[in-house]
Amino acid sequence: MGNNAWIKKNTFHFSDFKDLNYLVREKKRKNLTISLCLPTLNEEETIAKEIVIFRSELVLRYPLIDEIVVIDSGSTDKTREVAKAFGASVYIADEILPDLEKQKGKGENLWKALYVTSGDIIIYIDADIKNIHHRFAYALVGPLLLYDNIKYVKAFYERPIAGRRKTRPTGGGRVTELVVRPFFSLFFPEMAQIIQPLSGEYAGFRKIFEEIPFPIGYGVETSMLLDICEKWGLDVIAQVDLEKRVHRNQDTKALGRMSFAIINTFVDRLEKLGVIKTQKKLLTKMIQYKIINNEYRPDIFDIKKLERPPIIDIPEYCKKFNIDQGTKKND
Amino acid sequence: MDYILKLPEYEKVIKSIKETIITNIVLVGQVPAPTFFEQNRTKVILERMSELNIDECSTDSYQNPIGIIRGTRRNMPPLFLVAHIDTIFDEDVDHNYIVKEKYIAGPGILDNSAGVGILVSLPEIFKKLNLHFKSDIVLAGVVQSIGRGNLRGIRHLLRGWSSPIRGAICLEGCDLGRLNYYSNGMMRCEIICNISSKQGWENNFRPNAILVLYEVINRILKLRLPQKPQARVIFGKISGGVKHGKIALTAKLGFEIQSDSEAMVKEIYNDIRDIVSGISHERTVDLKLKTVSSTNPARLQFSHPLVKQTISVMKTLGIAPASENSESELSIFLANDIPAVTLGMSKGDNYHLENGSLEIEPIFTGIAQVIGVLLALDSGECDG
């Protein structure tokens, strides 16, 4: 059996959306607003370029994006200063919804963004991209504006294949190929069609984001896909080829800790779906080793499995967005 | 002349689209364009230009990217704005630029991605300033300019342009304040010494390529050069050998002969050619003299209206003009009797290094200056 029906229908290339005037018209016709959200933690080298290019191309020249918001997880460099200098709205994650207990992590950052942004559509783009280009944003909203069935769009990155008959493997990152893809193949084979499930670039309707929980750390990309698929089906998801992305590279140890969080998320979702049953509570410490003066010393990282609930369950959020808590959910 | 009074106001309006100007500099500059391999950058320049408010956009047969904004008067000869698009950096150098609060940094930014990015931004800037010109404005990126490119791009562009040209401005990334309006005659040469590995009866008694070049240099230094016409030989590059303890079998010397007299350049060249063949003969080594590029001397007089107008534009904007000879696109315009100047766009650091950087704030003054000179040209004040 072919596992590629979804790929054929729901995979796009950024050039499919390069008519920006058309996108702007559709956005107006549908009366939608769009927020671009850039999560940061010490990104002073790359953040300004991202803001400048998006502002120039998608705010000033083509009015596609209504606001550019930087949510900062507590940078100690000049990230916030630089971002402000180039006209972004800058927030410190910890200062958003200050009555809640503070948490650290990218997922926390993205979740808090839902409270301070106002768009009907939210685009998330990592702030560490060195070859940033406005296609990263317009190609992610393209399918949302042009196809009514699509509610969430994920980026992937492939070089175009030269010559039609050539074959070559797709190039997900190490954690994708070593952790996520095997899990998908074992439990949700149709989701294996998502070429880069961990890419940090995606866009979706607020309606989707506000109804799913956000793990506070690295599990957020995986959980999002699993939850959206479970709640609305794979067909509301599309993926767009943005061709090339250059970013900071992480060492294997950092990827190990990322994998820990992702595996944790998988196990959690599998349990909730009743697919597997763990006999024992999972532990929260990732143990790595280093050698100091010829001695092996453990390097222990506490990676708690903490999750923010769907933000629609937070009363302040409902108040701000005028959502009647009684009638909020469609299920 | 009332446009001169408007320049400080223009500067502010230009600054209001700083994001677009920076974006163009970055998106163009991030595409590697070593001399002779500028195709990808040409493509991006055309892409950027064709999106903006421009009437015609194409390349000539050398792949010089060209955009034309139609003027309001028919039959008025065009004004040219040019920036060379090639850089000294190879494809394998990381070309991703960094933008900080006060500067943009990356390989080739000063020479000449800033000039090109600004060239590409001009249509949007004209629109923002609501400026219309009598002449057609031709915006041309030119390929194969620097080093071995020998200004081929601009030479070809002008050769192929059948009708007269009213005037030209050449854009260079730095430094704001430069005002070039004369070019020396110049010949850029290389002397290459190769010692055959078979030569000499014993390894250690072979001639040494470095010492051969040393002798060449010494003989050139003994040439008597006149004070008038001015003439000089500049030794700018040297390389050779592989290891500290091995006799060098190859060595290369790069130099330029400069003079404001074409005949003097030729004369010195002939002298050097004689020196090279003499040493090659006497030492029985393979010694070659090659010409990499050359330009003929040409100039505007200081009293030329274009020079005068440019100086008053610069002064209005608080820029102190500084002039020296420049052998570049400018030489080719001047040699074709087209009044032209070269202007710098901003200040910078690390000129030819990978971390070259360009200050953002002065850019807006740099652009206002270009607009001022363009308006002066278009007004007819500079027509000869």
Ligand SMILES: Nc1nc2c(ncn2[C@@H]2O[C@H](COP(=O)(O)OP(=O)(O)OP(=O)(O)O)[C@@H](O)[C@H]2O)c(=O)[nH]1
């Ligand atoms: N790791 C981490 N990143 C954060 C946090 N808050 C915001 N970010 C931003 O999230 C984005 C992803 O950062 P990383 O996690 O370092 O990137 P990555 O995991 O290497 O992802 P790729 O770039 O896709 O490989 C960047 O823009 C960070 O600045 C946080 O608390 N932790």
